[in-house]
Amino acid sequence: MPGMDAARLREGLAGRYAGVEVVEVTGSTNADLREALAAGAADRTVLIAEAQTAGVGRRARSWSSPRGAGLYLSVALRPSGVSFPALGSLSVVAGLAVRAVASELGVDAVLKWPNDVLAGPDRAKCAGILAEAVAGPESSVSSVVLGIGLNVRPLGEDVPAGPGGLPATSLAEQGAKDPGRTEVALALLTRFDELERRWRGAGGDLTGAGLLADYRAHCATLGQTVRVELPDGATVTGRAADIDPAGQLQVDVEDGRRLTVFAGDVVHVRPA
Structure with a gap:
């Protein structure tokens, strides 16, 4: 299974993100970027892993991250002008980006509150999102790590069902034609960049960013x-x-x- 093309990603995302790094394996991209933010990492820093050994979802649940099957990425953000209560709506922004890319690949996808993307007629889970606030100086929240796990190719293993018995699926299993992971990452990070800038410009207000109606329309x-x-x-x-x-x-x-x-x-x- 070919790996991600880091040079192609950096070229295609130049001007949108401060840096894009691809690593072979890590415990959790979210955990790595939490540490990086504490050490002064720049706003809009991206970390992508070919595989994770300790990928996590909400409430510390594990996220299956088999090598070559999915897109496992995190973005470190310092959204100045966005208040702490508004940080939670970043998951809505990411969900809209994932759903849009899935739709562009020909996959019937919808959103499940608060942070899942479901695909196919059986509404199986193809993506999960985790936004984690990172405390800044004097315990003020000044940054956030946004993690996305997206199943791209057939999973190739038994992946446990999520809360409520929600089964797992992937873009390929729902009809996406040969979705190369590098191109999926480019499309996803480009769409997220566009939506996050609107969200940030509106101070984290989904209505002001023009995103709330879109989320309501696609929320199953x-x-x-x-x-x-x-x-x-x-x-x-x-x-x-x-x-x-x-x-x-x-x-x-x-x-x-x-x-x-x-x-x-x-x-x-x-x-x-």
């Missing part, structure tokens, strides 16, 4: 009956009604209240 979670497993162990069940300008899910529960969910695992119970 909306309109469904969902079970939300919250970080504290509590569970909320109701109808996924909307996404607010900060990228948070609004759920209508049986007693008539509309709850705003900041974080949690969402299981699509059945279409509303």
